[in-house]
Amino acid sequence: DFQMTQSPSTLSASVGDRVTITCRASQSISSWLAWYQQKPGKAPKVLIYKASSLESGVPPRFSGNGSGTEFTLTISSLQPDDFATYYCQQYNSGFTFGPGTKVDI
Amino acid sequence: QLQLQESGPGLVKPSETLSLSCSVSGGFISSSSYYWGWIRQPPGKGLEWIGSIYYSGSAYYNPSLKSRVTISVDTSNNQFSLKLTSLTAADTAVYYCARRSPELIFDSWGQGTLVTVSS
Numbered sequence: 001d002f003q004m005t006q007s008p009s010t011l012s013a014s015v016g017d018r019v020t021i022t023c024r025a026s027q028s029i030s031s032w033l034a035w036y037q038q039k040p041g042k043a044p045k046v047l048i049y050k051a052s053s054l055e056s057g058v059p060p061r062f063s064g065n066g067s068g069t070e071f072t073l074t075i076s077s078l079q080p081d082d083f084a085t086y087y088c089q090q091y092n093s094g095f096t097f098g099p100g101t102k103v104d105i
Numbered sequence: 106q107l108q109l110q111e112s113g114p115g116l117v118k119p120s121e122t123l124s125l126s127c128s129v130s131g132g133f134i135s136s137s138s139y140y141w142g143w144i145r146q147p148p149g150k151g152l153e154w155i156g157s158i159y160y161s162g163s164a165y166y167n168p169s170l171k172s173r174v175t176i177s178v179d180t181s182n183n184q185f186s187l188k189l190t191s192l193t194a195a196d197t198a199v200y201y202c203a204r205r206s207p208e209l210i211f212d213s214w215g216q217g218t219l220v221t222v223s224s
Contacts, residue, residue, distance in 0.1 A: 034210045043216060044214060046211060055210070087152055095154035095157075095167075095211075096154070
């Protein structure tokens, strides 16, 4: 079984801040990692896949990095629309989501 | 534009079976390279993948739910379905249907439907 952890669980930030969220896998998942953004009452939206590939239509202020067991999602300059919960997801074997990181003001 | 829409009961009794359907519009469920899946989210908690299916009927499931889950596909009606048996309160969640792309990510989602398990 793959276990995913995220840190921090909550992140307080301001518009314009550079924000980094970390995701760790319990065993190596190569680059089979995606990042999703979810706003209250809405379905998740994919931002990044294969650890660092930007999904079509996603602003370039979002970037992903990492391989193996440690990954990061960075928002270079936080915008008002970015306050949300972010989930990492491994797809090396089945699909397992991390517990989420809430980005708030 | 692809749209997915979940349908089914909002309230189910413990020990009973949940049946949900997902109707796909703006695209064909028989498109090659795409799988179709179910993901759930208990209130205030994280996301859990339930299982996925190809239009051929080939399905695979989360091992933790496998004994209780069946996902099926109906290409003639462009929809797929979820059955989850032996429900308990722990199965209370928003259930989403979604499309899994060739890049193995869930790139299109339904709006979700809340299912409450309670007597």
